[in-house]
Each structure stands twice: as C-alpha cells, then as structure tokens.
Amino acid sequence: xxxxIHVDKLTENIKEMCIEANHYLSKDMDKxxxxxxxxxxxxxxxxILCQLQENLEIAGKDMIPICQDTGMAVxxxxxxxxxxFEGGSVEDAVNEGVRQGYVDGFLRKxxxxxxxxxxxxxxxxxxxxxxxxxPGDKVRITVAPxxxxxxxxSRVFMLKPADGIEGVKNAVLTAVKDAGPNACPxxxxxxxxxxxFEKCAVMAKKALTREAGTHSxxxxxxxxxxxxxxxxxGLGIGPGGLGGRVTALAVNxxxxxxxxxxxPVGVNICCHVNRHSVREI
Ligand code: SF4
Numbered sequence: 001x002x003x004x005i006h007v008d009k010l011t012e013n014i015k016e017m018c019i020e021a022n023h024y025l026s027k028d029m030d031k032x033x034x035x036x037x038x039x040x041x042x043x044x045x046x047x048i049l050c051q052l053q054e055n056l057e058i059a060g061k062d063m064i065p066i067c068q069d070t071g072m073a074v075x076x077x078x079x080x081x082x083x084x085f086e087g088g089s090v091e092d093a094v095n096e097g098v099r100q101g102y103v104d105g106f107l108r109k110x111x112x113x114x115x116x117x118x119x120x121x122x123x124x125x126x127x128x129x130x131x132x133x134x135p136g137d138k139v140r141i142t143v144a145p146x147x148x149x150x151x152x153x154s155r156v157f158m159l160k161p162a163d164g165i166e167g168v169k170n171a172v173l174t175a176v177k178d179a180g181p182n183a184c185p186x187x188x189x190x191x192x193x194x195x196x197f198e199k200c201a202v203m204a205k206k207a208l209t210r211e212a213g214t215h216s217x218x219x220x221x222x223x224x225x226x227x228x229x230x231x232x233x234g235l236g237i238g239p240g241g242l243g244g245r246v247t248a249l250a251v252n253x254x255x256x257x258x259x260x261x262x263x264p265v266g267v268n269i270c271c272h273v274n275r276h277s278v279r280e281i
Contacts, residue, residue, distance in 0.1 A: 007093035014097025019105035019142035021277040028211040032249040045244025052192040065155020070107040071145030073127040080136035099123040144276040153179035159263040175267035184271035192266035194258040200266035207252040
C-alpha cells in the first residue's frame with residue numbers, strides 16, 4: 001500500500017540530524033575511540049587519543065561542534081518504493097533541512113556556490129544527495145557531514161583485473177600513506193571495490209557510514225578489512241600523525257560487480273569524528 005509522507009518530515013529530521021551529527025560522536029565511533037586507547041603503544045599517541053576524547057566530551061556537554069570544519073552535508077536517502085511524497089520537492093526539502101540545521105545550529109558554513117568563483121552560500125547548501133529506491137514504505141535517512149581535510153586525501157584507482165586483491169591492498173595503503181597527518185588520524189577508511197569510476201567512489205563514501213567495528217558479511221571482504229586495518233596500523237602514522245600504532249580505527253569495504261576489463265577502487269578517507277546520523281521515517 002502506498003504511504004504518503006509530507007516533505008516537511010524530511011526537513012525537520014535533517015535539520016535535527018545535522019545538529020546532532022556535528023555535536024555528538026556516534027555510539028560506534030565512541031566505542032572504537034575508547035578501545036583505541038588500550039591498543040595504542042606510544043605514550044604520546046595515548047595522550048593525543050585522551051585529549052581527543054576529552055574534546056569530544058566537552059563538545060557534547062557544552063553544545064560545541066566536535067570539529068570546527070562542520071563539513072559539507074552528504075545525505076543518503078533510501079526511499080521505499082511504496083512511498084509517495086507530498087508538499088513539494090524532495091530536493092528542496094532536504095536542502096531546507098540542511099539550511100535550518102546549519103543556520104539555527106550555528107554551524108560553520110563551508111560551501112561555495114561555484115568551484116571557481118567561490119562565493120560562500122552562507123547556509124551550507126546545497127547538500128550532496130545520493131538517492132536509492134528500495135523495497136518497502138519507509139525512508140532511511142543518513143546524514144554524514146564530511147570535512148575536507150580528509151576528503152581531499154581520498155582517491156580513485158582504476159586498476160587492471162590482473163592487479164587483483166594485492167593491487168587493491170596497495171591502492172588502499174598508498175592512499176592512507178599519502179594522507180598521513182592531513183586526514184586528522186586516527187582515520188576511518190571507506191573502500192569501494194568494483195562497479196564503475198563513480199560507483200566505487202559512492203560505495204566508499206557509503207562504507208564510512210557503516211558502524212565502525214562491524215564487518216562485511218562476505219567472508220573474503222571481512223578478512224580484507226581485518227588485514228588492511230592491521231597493515232595500516234603498522235605504518236606508524238599514529239594519532240594526530242605524530243607516530244604510534246592507531247592510524248585507523250576501522251576499514252569498511254563495499255563491493256559491486258564490475259566490467260571484465262576493470263577493477264575500480266575508491267578510497268574515501270575520513271578522520272576520527274566520522275560523523276553520521278541515521279533515522280528511519
Ligand atoms: S578532517 Fe575531520 S577532524 Fe580534521 S579538520 Fe576536517 S572534520 Fe575536523
């Protein structure tokens with residue numbers, strides 16, 4: 001049966017989610033950050049991790065953003081095919097939610113209206129919206145504000161099929177090594193393997209929103225996540241890039257079928273705040 005949802009519901013939820021994601025570390029990230037202190041071997045690394053946690057706690061208590069770069073609002077909308085929206089344009093409603101969240105929530109406005117002319121839009125719109133039509137009559141909204149310290153260190157590698165899984169590992173490790181301290185480590189590394197040029201990048205972005213500390217249901221992908229996390233944490237970049245064991249908190253990988261002639265790999269690097277807020281309406 002068709003379920004009607006007024007677009008104002010999108011606006012209200014997205015406004016709250018922009019504010020929430022920018023002020024509180026998600027539960028999964030909180031858990032892996034706490035675990036990181038026990039794993040870290042360097043004294044300076046442990047000290048930095050403790051300072052980051054103290055900063056995150058103060059942010060939540062005093063309603064201060066968890067980072068000054070409150071990001072560009074990336075939004076995944078998984079829309080049930082039984083849903084009918086009423087009350088106006090979905091895209092306008094999403095952007096209105098971002099506008100209200102960033103203006104009323106006093107969040108930094110980081111978006112420019114044109115990549116070359118570069119005038120600030122002053123309300124952090126437009127958002128980057130990824131739509132997906134799924135079975136059912138619900139809408140799952142994921143709001144993931146993305147800072148550009150780490151976004152700028154992200155990469156797409158168009159590998160050859162013969163490069164195989166070793167090529168994938170090298171690509172991920174190259175991206176992380178090149179990112180070094182610029183991505184505000186400890187990082188979360190989102191990886192998309194397969195699809196096309198654009199598909200692997202979107203998969204890598206979506207992978208960042210999967211709960212840190214969980215693994216892919218595909219056995220070889222799960223093993224690859226564990227192996228890559230271990231290898232990344234052997235690079236010595238460490239918390240804040242000042243040396244140590246904990247360079248990454250998680251590696252999340254998504255895969256998709258691809259063409260016989262290619263092996264695209266997207267690596268989307270995120271910092272330790274890895275903001276994401278999820279709701280279903
Ligand atoms: S990369 Fe993350 S922690 Fe670093 S400045 Fe950007 S949002 Fe903040």
